[in-house]
Amino acid sequence: MTALETAAEPREIHRLDYRPPTFWVDSVALEFDLGEEGTVVTARLSLRRNDEVAEGPLELDGEELETLSVAVDGRVLGQGEYTIEGERLTIPDLPARCELETKVRIHPESNTQLSGLYLSSGNFCTQCEAEGFRRITWFLDRPDVMATYTVAIRADKQRYPVLLSNGNRVGERDLGDGRHEVRWEDPFVKPSYLFALVAGQLASHAGDFTTVSGRTVRCEIWVEAHNLDKCDHALRSLQAAMRWDEEQFGREYDLDLYMIVAVDDFNMGAMENKGLNIFNSKFVLARPDTATDDDYEGVEGVVAHEYFHNWTGNRVTCRDWFQLTLKEGLTVFRDQRFSADMGSEPVKRIEDVAMLRLRQYAEDAGPMAHPIRPESYISMDNFYTATVYEKGSEVIRMVDTLLGRDGFRRGMDLYFERHDGQAVTCDDFRAAMADANGRDLAQFERWYTQAGTPRLVATGRFDAAAGTYSLTLRQECPTGQREEDFRALHMPIRMGLIGPDGADQPLGFEGEAAAGAPTERVLELTEREQTFVFAGLTAEPVPSLARGLSAPVLLELEEDEQRLAFRLAHDSDAFNRWDAGQRLFGAAILAGAAALARGDEFQVSKGLVEAFRAVVTDPSLDGSMRSLAMALPSELELAQRMEIVDPDALHRARRAVRRALAEGTRTELAALWERAKPSGAYSNDRASIDRRREANVALAYLSCLESPEWTAAVAAHFDGADNMTDSQAALATLCQLDVPDRQRALEAFYAKWKGDPLVLDKWFTLQATSVLPGAPTRVAALAHHPDFTWRNPNRVRSVVGAFAMANHSGFHSADGSGYTLVADAVIELQGANPQLASRLAGSFNHYKRYDQHRQQAMRGALERIAAVDGLSKDVYEIVHRALA
Numbered sequence: 019m020t021a022l023e024t025a026a027e028p029r030e031i032h033r034l035d036y037r038p039p040t041f042w043v044d045s046v047a048l049e050f051d052l053g054e055e056g057t058v059v060t061a062r063l064s065l066r067r068n069d070e071v072a073e074g075p076l077e078l079d080g081e082e083l084e085t086l087s088v089a090v091d092g093r094v095l096g097q098g099e100y101t102i103e104g105e106r107l108t109i110p111d112l113p114a115r116c117e118l119e120t121k122v123r124i125h126p127e128s129n130t131q132l133s134g135l136y137l138s139s140g141n142f143c144t145q146c147e148a149e150g151f152r153r154i155t156w157f158l159d160r161p162d163v164m165a166t167y168t169v170a171i172r173a174d175k176q177r178y179p180v181l182l183s184n185g186n187r188v189g190e191r192d193l194g195d196g197r198h199e200v201r202w203e204d205p206f207v208k209p210s211y212l213f214a215l216v217a218g219q220l221a222s223h224a225g226d227f228t229t230v231s232g233r234t235v236r237c238e239i240w241v242e243a244h245n246l247d248k249c250d251h252a253l254r255s256l257q258a259a260m261r262w263d264e265e266q267f268g269r270e271y272d273l274d275l276y277m278i279v280a281v282d283d284f285n286m287g288a289m290e291n292k293g294l295n296i297f298n299s300k301f302v303l304a305r306p307d308t309a310t311d312d313d314y315e316g317v318e319g320v321v322a323h324e325y326f327h328n329w330t331g332n333r334v335t336c337r338d339w340f341q342l343t344l345k346e347g348l349t350v351f352r353d354q355r356f357s358a359d360m361g362s363e364p365v366k367r368i369e370d371v372a373m374l375r376l377r378q379y380a381e382d383a384g385p386m387a388h389p390i391r392p393e394s395y396i397s398m399d400n401f402y403t404a405t406v407y408e409k410g411s412e413v414i415r416m417v418d419t420l421l422g423r424d425g426f427r428r429g430m431d432l433y434f435e436r437h438d439g440q441a442v443t444c445d446d447f448r449a450a451m452a453d454a455n456g457r458d459l460a461q462f463e464r465w466y467t468q469a470g471t472p473r474l475v476a477t478g479r480f481d482a483a484a485g486t487y488s489l490t491l492r493q494e495c496p497t498g499q500r501e502e503d504f505r506a507l508h509m510p511i512r513m514g515l516i517g518p519d520g521a522d523q524p525l526g527f528e529g530e531a532a533a534g535a536p537t538e539r540v541l542e543l544t545e546r547e548q549t550f551v552f553a554g555l556t557a558e559p560v561p562s563l564a565r566g567l568s569a570p571v572l573l574e575l576e577e578d579e580q581r582l583a584f585r586l587a588h589d590s591d592a593f594n595r596w597d598a599g600q601r602l603f604g605a606a607i608l609a610g611a612a613a614l615a616r617g618d619e620f621q622v623s624k625g626l627v628e629a630f631r632a633v634v635t636d637p638s639l640d641g642s643m644r645s646l647a648m649a650l651p652s653e654l655e656l657a658q659r660m661e662i663v664d665p666d667a668l669h670r671a672r673r674a675v676r677r678a679l680a681e682g683t684r685t686e687l688a689a690l691w692e693r694a695k696p697s698g699a700y701s702n703d704r705a706s707i708d709r710r711r712e713a714n715v716a717l718a719y720l721s722c723l724e725s726p727e728w729t730a731a732v733a734a735h736f737d738g739a740d741n742m743t744d745s746q747a748a749l750a751t752l753c754q755l756d757v758p759d760r761q762r763a764l765e766a767f768y769a770k771w772k773g774d775p776l777v778l779d780k781w782f783t784l785q786a787t788s789v790l791p792g793a794p795t796r797v798a799a800l801a802h803h804p805d806f807t808w809r810n811p812n813r814v815r816s817v818v819g820a821f822a823m824a825n826h827s828g829f830h831s832a833d834g835s836g837y838t839l840v841a842d843a844v845i846e847l848q849g850a851n852p853q854l855a856s857r858l859a860g861s862f863n864h865y866k867r868y869d870q871h872r873q874q875a876m877r878g879a880l881e882r883i884a885a886v887d888g889l890s891k892d893v894y895e896i897v898h899r900a901l902a
C-alpha cells in the first residue's frame with residue numbers, strides 16, 4: 019500500500035479510548051429559519067468546563083456546515099480565535115462557564131443521506147442518531163453530553179403549518195411576513211441524538227392516555243392527511259405499550275405529549291426522539307386492505323420499541339456508542355416480551371429466534387462478527403446490527419432467566435434508581451442486576467467481550483442398571499474465532515427429559531429424591547465442560563435442551579430422524595417442538611442437496627412425510643403455530659450449514675422436499691385449506707389471523723403440485739381477497755409459478771395500488787424474490803421501472819435488498835449477474851446515501867463460503883466497489899472487512 023492510500027484510510031475509533039469531554043453543555047437554545055434554499059441554524063450553548071478534565075480546548079463536531087458566525091458571551095470571535103479543520107471547530111481559551119453562540123447555514127433540500135435535517139415528501143424532518151446532530155449545528159455530538167433544549171422554528175406558514183420539536187409546545191406567533199414561529203421546550207436533559215424537528219403539511223390522529231398516577235397524556239400520530247385512516251392501530255399500540263410498561267416495569271410516561279410522525283424516506287425503522295418519534299411510514303400506516311397481519315404486528319412491535327426507549331435509552335442513555343446494546347438489547351428484549359404478552363408467547367419466540375439464526379448467527383460467522391459491545395468501528399452507523407440488537411436482547415434474556423422475573427425487575431428498579439438522567443455503560447447495567455439480587459455476574463461479562471456464536475455440544479448416556487442419565491454439555495469456540503480467545507461463558511440451559519410416553523420425567527439429580535423433583539430445570543453452565551447426572555429413570559429419556567433457546571448458542575446434539583420426529587410430536591416446549599421440526603426438515607434438505615451435488619437421485623423418506631402429516635393435522639396446534647411448524651428452513655439459513663454452499667443443489671433439494679411433502683399429504687392439505695380458507699368478511703381477531711396463516715401456508719404447499727386445479731385456486735384466492743394478508747400471500751405464491759395468472763395478477767395489483775408507496779413496495783418485493791429462472795434480468799428491469807427510485811430507501815430495499823437478502827438462488831445465479839447488479843447498486847448509492855449502500859454491500863459478506871467460481875465473482879464485485887474514488891467510510895468499512 020502506498021503512503022497516499024494509507025493516508026486516505028478512514029480512522030478507526032476504539033472503545034478503550036473513551037475520554038470524558040472537556041466541557042459539558044447544560045442547556046441549548048436553537049433557532050431554525052427554515053427555507054427552501056438553505057436553512058439558518060442559531061445555537062446558544064451554556065458551557066461548563068468539566069472539572070474532571072482540567073485542561074483542553076473546546077472541540078465541537080460539525081459536518082457540511084457553512085459557519086456564519088461564532089460568538090462567546092455576546093462577543094463575535096475573530097478568525098484567529100478559533101479554528102475549523104475538517105469536521106472540527108476548536109476554541110482554545112474559554113472561561114469555565116460561558117455562552118457560545120454559533121450561526122450556520124445548512125442545506126436540507128439537498129441532503130440525500132437522510133441524516134441530520136432533510137426533506138421527505140416536501141416536509142422537513144430530522145434523524146440525529148448516531149451522529150446526525152453535527153450535520154445541523156456545531157456541537158459536542160456525543161451521547162454523554164446531556165442538556166435541556168429550547169427550540170424556535172420559523173417557516174412559511176402556508177407550506178409548513180405544522181412545526182414540531184421535542185417536549186412541550188410553549189408558544190406560537192405570526193411573524194407578519196407569511197412566516198410563523200413555534201417554540202418548544204423539553205424539560206428533560208437529553209443527548210443530542212434525541213433531538214428532533216418536523217415541519218410541514220401534516221394532520222394528526224390523536225387520543226388520550228391516562229397514566230397510572232392519573233395524568234392525561236395526549237398521543238398524536240402525524241401523517242399526510244390522506245393517510246389519516248391508517249393510524250388507529252399505531253395509536254392503540256402506543257396506548258397498550260404505555261400501559262404495559264407501567265404494569266411490568268413501573269415506568270410512567272413523563273411528558274404531557276407523545277408524538278409520532280410518519281415519513282416515507284427513512285434509512286431505518288424508527289427513531290425514539292424524546293416526545294417526538296420519527297418513523298418510517300412502514301411502521302405506522304396500517305389498514306386491513308393495505309397491511310398484512312405481519313405488518314400489523316410490525317407496527318405494534320416498533321411503536322412499543324420506540325416507546326420503551328423513553329426509559330431505556332432516553333432517561334438512562336449510553337455513555338458512548340460502544341454501549342449501544344445497553345439501550346438496544348434491553349429495549350428489544352422489552353418489546354419482544356410486550357409482543358409476546360399481546361399475542362402468543364411461543365409464536366413470538368419462534369419468530370424472534372428464526373430471525374436471530376438467519377441474520378445474527380450469519381453475522382457472527384462472517385467478517386462483521388463483533389461482540390454485542392464492539393471494540394472498534396470506523397462508522398458507527400455500521401454497528402446498528404443484528405448482533406447489537408438481537409443478540410443483545412438474548413443476553414438480557416439470559417439475565418432474566420438467571421435472576422427470574424422478580425429478580426430481573428428488582429435489577430431494573432435499581433438501574434433506574436441509580437442512573438436516571440445519566441449516560442452509563444453496560445457494566446453499570448450488569449452491576450445493578452447483580453447488586454439488586456446479591457448475585458455475581460462477573461463471568462457474565464464475557465458475553466459482552468467475546469464475538470461469535472458458541473457451540474454447545476451435548477452428549478447423553480443412559481445407565482439402565484443404575485437408572486441414571488448423564489448429560490455432558492461442552493462449550494466450544496465459535497466458528498471463525500480464535501480458540502485461545504474463547505473462555506467459558508455463564509449460560510442458562512433450560513431443559514427437560516422426555517420419557518417414552520412423551521411425558522417430561524422428574525429431574526432428580528443423583529443423590530436427591532426423584533419424587534417431587536421438577537420436570538424442567540435451568541442448568542447453569544460456567545465451565546467449558548460440565549456433566550449433570552439425573553437419577554430415578556426407568557427408561558432411556560430423550561433430552562430436550564436449551565428450551566426456548568435459553569442461550570444464543572448452536573446446540574449440537576446427535577438426533578436421528580426418528581428422535582426428531584418424536585420430539586416434534588411430543589416435546590412439551592412449543593419452541594423445541596418447532597425446532598425439532600426445523601432440524602428434521604433441514605437435515606433432509608441438506609442430505610438431498612449433497613446427493614444432487616454428487617449427481618445422485620434422492621428420495622424423501624416416509625418418516626419425514628408422516629412427521630409433516632402429523633403437523634398438518636395436529637388438532638392441538640393453533641394456526642400460527644401450525645404455519646410456523648410447516649415452514650421449511652430457508653435456503654439462506656440452510657446455506658449457513660453447508661461446507662461449501664452449492665446454491666443450485668440447495669434450491670433444487672428444497673423444492674423437491676417441498677413438493678414431496680405436498681404430494682404425500684395432499685388430502686390433508688386440501689382439508690386444511692377447506693377448513694381455514696376465507697369465509698365471511700375480514701376480521702382481525704386472533705382466531706382469524708391464525709386461520710389466514712394456516713390457510714395460506716396450506717395453499718402455498720398445494721401450489722407446488724403445479725396442477726391447474728390448485729393454480730386456479732390460488733388465482734381465485736387472489737381475486738377474492740378482501741384484505742392485504744390474503745392478497746399478498748396469493749400473489750407471492752403466483753410469483754413462484756410460471757403461469758399466465760402471475761402476470762395478470764401482478765398487473766391487477768399494480769393498477770389498484772400504484773398510488774400507495776408501501777403497497778407498491780410489496781409489489782416490487784414479490785417480483786424481486788421470485789425464484790423463476792432469469793431473476794437478475796427481471797430485477798434489473800424492476801430497477802428501471804418508472805416507479806423505481808434510488809432516493810427512497812424502502813423502494814431500494816424492496817427491489818435490491820429483497821433480491822440480495824431473500825432470493826438466494828437468484829442472487830447467486832451462476833453467471834454472476836446477480837452480483838453485478840448489487841455491486842452496481844452499491845456504487846450508485848454510496849455517495850448519496852452511504853448508510854443504505856453499506857447495508858447492501860453486506861450482501862457479499864459470506865462469499866468465502868461459496869464455490870471457487872462464485873467466490874471469485876463476489877470478490878471481483880467487492881474489489882470493484884473498493885476501487886471507487888472517494889468511497890464513503892460506511893461502505894469502506896464493510897468492504898474492507900469482507901476483503902481482509
Ligand code: 0A1
Pocket residue numbers: 145147148285286287288289290323324346399402853
Ligand atoms: N434507535 C433506533 C434505530 C435507529 C438508529 C439509527 C438511525 O439512523 C441512522 C435511525 C434509527 C431504534 O432502535 O429504533
Ligand code: ZN
Pocket residue numbers: 323327345346349
Ligand atoms: Zn431501539
